[in-house]
Amino acid sequence: MSKRVLEARMLQLLALDKNAYDIYSDLTEKVDMPTMKETFGKIAKDELKHVKLWQKLLLLLK
Amino acid sequence: MNITRRDVNECFKIFEILLIIIVIPTLVFFLLAQRWPTVLNISYTFLVTILVFQASLTYLQTTIVLKRKRFKELSTAEHIPLPKTTFIVVAYLPNEVSVIETTLLNILQNVQRPKDGIEVILVYNTPHLEELELKLRELALKWPELILANAYGSHGKSENLNYALDMVSGKMIVLLDADHMVASDCLQRAWRWLDEGYDIVQGTCKIRNGKESLISRVVEIEFETIYIIHHAAKSILFNSTLFGGSNGYWKSDVIKKIKFDKEMLTEDIDSTIRALLGGYHIVHDRSIVSQEKAPTTIKNLWYQRKRWSQGWFQCSLKYQIATWKNKYLNFPQKFLWTTLLSWRVTYDILSTLIFPVLFAFWLYRAKVELPLNGYIIFALIYTLFSGPYQVIASYKNTSIPRTSAFWYINYAIFVWPHTIFKSMAHLVAIRDEIMGDKKWIATTREKNEN
Numbered sequence: 001m002s003k004r005v006l007e008a009r010m011l012q013l014l015a016l017d018k019n020a021y022d023i024y025s026d027l028t029e030k031v032d033m034p035t036m037k038e039t040f041g042k043i044a045k046d047e048l049k050h051v052k053l054w055q056k057l058l059l060l061l062k
Numbered sequence: 063m064n065i066t067r068r069d070v071n072e073c074f075k076i077f078e079i080l081l082i083i084i085v086i087p088t089l090v091f092f093l094l095a096q097r098w099p100t101v102l103n104i105s106y107t108f109l110v111t112i113l114v115f116q117a118s119l120t121y122l123q124t125t126i127v128l129k130r131k132r133f134k135e136l137s138t139a140e141h142i143p144l145p146k147t148t149f150i151v152v153a154y155l156p157n158e159v160s161v162i163e164t165t166l167l168n169i170l171q172n173v174q175r176p177k178d179g180i181e182v183i184l185v186y187n188t189p190h191l192e193e194l195e196l197k198l199r200e201l202a203l204k205w206p207e208l209i210l211a212n213a214y215g216s217h218g219k220s221e222n223l224n225y226a227l228d229m230v231s232g233k234m235i236v237l238l239d240a241d242h243m244v245a246s247d248c249l250q251r252a253w254r255w256l257d258e259g260y261d262i263v264q265g266t267c268k269i270r271n272g273k274e275s276l277i278s279r280v281v282e283i284e285f286e287t288i289y290i291i292h293h294a295a296k297s298i299l300f301n302s303t304l305f306g307g308s309n310g311y312w313k314s315d316v317i318k319k320i321k322f323d324k325e326m327l328t329e330d331i332d333s334t335i336r337a338l339l340g341g342y343h344i345v346h347d348r349s350i351v352s353q354e355k356a357p358t359t360i361k362n363l364w365y366q367r368k369r370w371s372q373g374w375f376q377c378s379l380k381y382q383i384a385t386w387k388n389k390y391l392n393f394p395q396k397f398l399w400t401t402l403l404s405w406r407v408t409y410d411i412l413s414t415l416i417f418p419v420l421f422a423f424w425l426y427r428a429k430v431e432l433p434l435n436g437y438i439i440f441a442l443i444y445t446l447f448s449g450p451y452q453v454i455a456s457y458k459n460t461s462i463p464r465t466s467a468f469w470y471i472n473y474a475i476f477v478w479p480h481t482i483f484k485s486m487a488h489l490v491a492i493r494d495e496i497m498g499d500k501k502w503i504a505t506t507r508e509k510n511e512n
Contacts, residue, residue, distance in 0.1 A: 004178070004179050005206050007231075008179075008181065008206035008207050009206050011181060011209055011229070011231065012202055012206065012208070012209050012210070014229070015183075015209045015210060015211045015229060016210070018211075018229070019211065019212045019214060022212075022214040022215060023214050026214065026215060058231075
């Protein structure tokens with residue numbers, strides 16, 4: 001796999017994880033049930049970790 | 063045609079404007095004429111002179127671009143190779159479902175790539191999962207360059223664009239609407255300007271669905287005159303022009319600084335002015351062609367033009383004084399941006415007042431006749447022929463495929479009703495802005511879109 005294709009795939013996944021983070025963050029704010037709120041909050045934090053990981057990996061690739 | 067409550071409200075607004083700008087002034091002028099008869103002649107001559115001035119600008123701009131000019135490299139060219147470029151394509155689903163796949167495939171399959179490649183960010187918002195989204199994911203699997211960015215929570219184009227800007231990795235950014243089909247050599251053509259020191263390049267937008275209706279055909283020719291004549295002339299005469307919202311090529315670092323303001327109805331004009339005020343340079347290259355779709359019904363055209371006008375009016379209020387004070391703009395550029403901002407608003411109102419003056423004259427004389435003298439006859443011929451002159455020049459310089467000359471002749475004859483239509487849209491837009499009605503209505507280009 002070429003470096004260019006690898007970078008492109010990583011950017012695709014970064015966008016998907018960012019989108020997931022956006023949705024989970026929004027759900028965390030909007031749902032009323034405490035259990036759901038807590039769960040969505042944890043998932044949002046996970047997604048944010050993924051986003052930051054992708055950003056680090058992309059920097060490494062450069 | 064599906065008539066909604068909103069459409070009925072628009073009709074009431076038009077009646078409101080006709081009352082304020084035609085009926086009441088007619089009575090005012092008539093009453094003034096009872097006391098001071100010369101008021102009518104003086105007003106008429108003054109307003110005709112305004113039309114002559116505006117027509118003169120048209121003649122000047124048209125003459126400047128009558129002859130095709132070849133690109134000549136400036137001494138400031140650095141000869142940096144074409145860098146990795148990002149295409150940002152903005153889409154509203156489900157509105158633009160029918161066009162988005164074609165647009166993306168055109169870029170992915172046809173655009174000549176730089177050595178470091180391209181990325182294509184499709185930034186969109188959708189109220190629910192669309193069948194197209196699943197199809198787009200298959201496309202992204204096939205094309206690693208395609209990034210799908212669902213701008214969750216976004217309510218408009220500006221927010222979508224800002225969302226995408228945070229993801230960009232290219233050194234040059236191309237901004238496209240969902241229906242834009244770019245030419246395969248667009249990147250090389252745009253980069254040669256950025257390499258010379260410009261920061262933004264605006265290409266020509268050509269209408270590709272002219273055949274669908276009379277409205278789209280009129281808009282097709284109108285766009286030829288706008289891009290082939292007006293934007294190109296501004297760039298040549300004043301070394302200043304504008305980013306029109308699509309088929310624009312920006313240096314990455316510049317657009318990331320400027321970004322887009324979601325409060326403005328025309329985020330493209332707003333970003334243009336902020337870029338100019340910040341000392342950045344814009345050029346128009348009419349050889350960089352992309353094709354887009356025009357509204358096909360008078361209703362859709364009305365809403366589109368009204369939004370544009372209201373956005374321009376917002377920019378006039380916000381930035382006119384700043385352009386006069388700005389240290390980066392020279393005097394000719396300040397003149398240009400005065401004609402585009404506050405003069406545009408003034409002209410829309412003053413040019414319409416010619417009708418109440420004429421009607422008051424008819425009431426005063428108790429007969430329908432055109433007040434004529436040598437100057438008025440000259441002005442009439444001078445202004446009437448500015449439109450056809452412009453149309454001839456745009457026909458001469460248009461890119462292939464060229465529409466039949468019949469439609470250009472048709473437009474030259476009917477440019478006046480179209481101008482009056484646009485003037486009415488401008489006035490209603492001013493009214494809406496003053497009344498605080500700033501609803502952003504996306505342009506629909508298909509007859510059955512709503």
